[in-house]
Amino acid sequence: MTVPFLLAPMAELSHRPLRELIEGFSGPGSGCDEYFTEMISAGPLLGGGPFESWYMDAGPCPERVVYQLVGSDPEQIVRAAILLDSRECLGIDINMGCAAPAIRRTGAGVAWMASIDKAGSLIARVRQVVKKRLSVKLRIGFEDDFDYLLNFCRRLEGEGVELVTLHPRTAGEKFKRSPRWDYVTALRRELHIPVAGNGDIASAADLLHRADMGGPVMVGRAAVRHPWIFAQARSAQAQGMALGARIDLEETALRFLELLTRYQPPEFHISRALRFFNYFCDNLKWAHYVKTLLNREKTPGGIERALRGYFGEHPEERYTKY
Numbered sequence: 001m002t003v004p005f006l007l008a009p010m011a012e013l014s015h016r017p018l019r020e021l022i023e024g025f026s027g028p029g030s031g032c033d034e035y036f037t038e039m040i041s042a043g044p045l046l047g048g049g050p051f052e053s054w055y056m057d058a059g060p061c062p063e064r065v066v067y068q069l070v071g072s073d074p075e076q077i078v079r080a081a082i083l084l085d086s087r088e089c090l091g092i093d094i095n096m097g098c099a100a101p102a103i104r105r106t107g108a109g110v111a112w113m114a115s116i117d118k119a120g121s122l123i124a125r126v127r128q129v130v131k132k133r134l135s136v137k138l139r140i141g142f143e144d145d146f147d148y149l150l151n152f153c154r155r156l157e158g159e160g161v162e163l164v165t166l167h168p169r170t171a172g173e174k175f176k177r178s179p180r181w182d183y184v185t186a187l188r189r190e191l192h193i194p195v196a197g198n199g200d201i202a203s204a205a206d207l208l209h210r211a212d213m214g215g216p217v218m219v220g221r222a223a224v225r226h227p228w229i230f231a232q233a234r235s236a237q238a239q240g241m242a243l244g245a246r247i248d249l250e251e252t253a254l255r256f257l258e259l260l261t262r263y264q265p266p267e268f269h270i271s272r273a274l275r276f277f278n279y280f281c282d283n284l285k286w287a288h289y290v291k292t293l294l295n296r297e298k299t300p301g302g303i304e305r306a307l308r309g310y311f312g313e314h315p316e317e318r319y320t321k322y
């Protein structure tokens with residue numbers, strides 16, 4: 001059974017240029033099945049902020065895009081959900097997992113996990129207005145308490161949520177602590193809806209290993225480091241082994257820059273380029289050095305020159321195999 005592969009919502013990373021890049025490695029139906037967007041704040045979206053049209057750009061495959069909403073005010077979340085649901089997309093996801101202090105403090109993200117009743121009432125209201133697939137992304141909660149997580153998810157399921165994604169760490173845990181994938185398995189056993197698992201997948205082999213557990217799998221940072229990861233895993237599934245395709249890292253890096261300037265507003269170019277290359281440069285032997293070079297640059301043109309200069313000096317770094 002092939003299980004769906006999902007791109008994780010990641011602020012400043014899960015946008016159209018990354019989707020275009022990932023799609024470029026994939027044949028039809030052979031790459032990433034669902035693209036979650038970076039979280040979109042309900043309030044600014046409704047206020048018609050200057051950048052909201054960029055956040056809502058679901059290209060190049062809107063039918064596989066899931067808009068992720070973040071917010072603390074139920075009224076705003078409901079109205080924002082109506083707005084996004086009216087666009088071409090696969091579904092709407094509510095962020096109940098983000099543990100960044102700036103989000104949590106406002107009562108958004110993982111703060112929703114503090115009260116089953118509040119979260120349940122929010123979902124009941126959102127369910128009434130969302131016609132497309134409704135999903136929730138969450139963590140274990142504030143404590144390492146599986147029973148609480150299960151009750152929380154049962155309530156979501158009862159209110160009409162059709163998919164949950166579990167990033168199995170508690171609200172206070174950073175990436176250092178290993179994710180508890182056994183909680184994903186246990187939750188799948190108890191719920192009637194699909195449970196996507198997410199956390200620390202580093203390679204196509206890891207992705208296939210998690211896919212063998214029998215449910216949707218979501219990949220975040222590794223899909224920025226290796227935008228070919230979904231295509232690689234699918235071809236391995238189809239051929240029964242990993243293909244020895246050659247990836248041109250210089251060409252991939254420059255293609256990303258080109259997509260970024262084509263599909264994002266100038267105000268976003270530098271911050272988003274640096275976010276992306278912070279992960280992508282891990283493919284290179286002198287990653288730290290390249291990141292330092294890029295961090296000095298103030299324009300996409302400067303970043304392009306720095307990348308070309310690096311690959312010019314280190315031609316042996318240009319190709320990687322998967």
Ligand SMILES: Cc1cc2nc3c(=O)[nH]c(=O)nc-3n(C[C@H](O)[C@H](O)[C@H](O)COP(=O)(O)O)c2cc1C
Pocket residue numbers: 008009010011012013037038039068095097098137167198199200201218219220221222
């Ligand atoms: C830079 C960055 C931004 C993120 N932004 C979001 C977000 O907007 N919404 C969300 O639900 N999770 C967000 N996350 C969490 C990821 O979706 C994912 O749960 C986490 O990175 C673990 O998956 P991974 O190990 O495959 O990266 C973010 C993570 C990172 C590293």
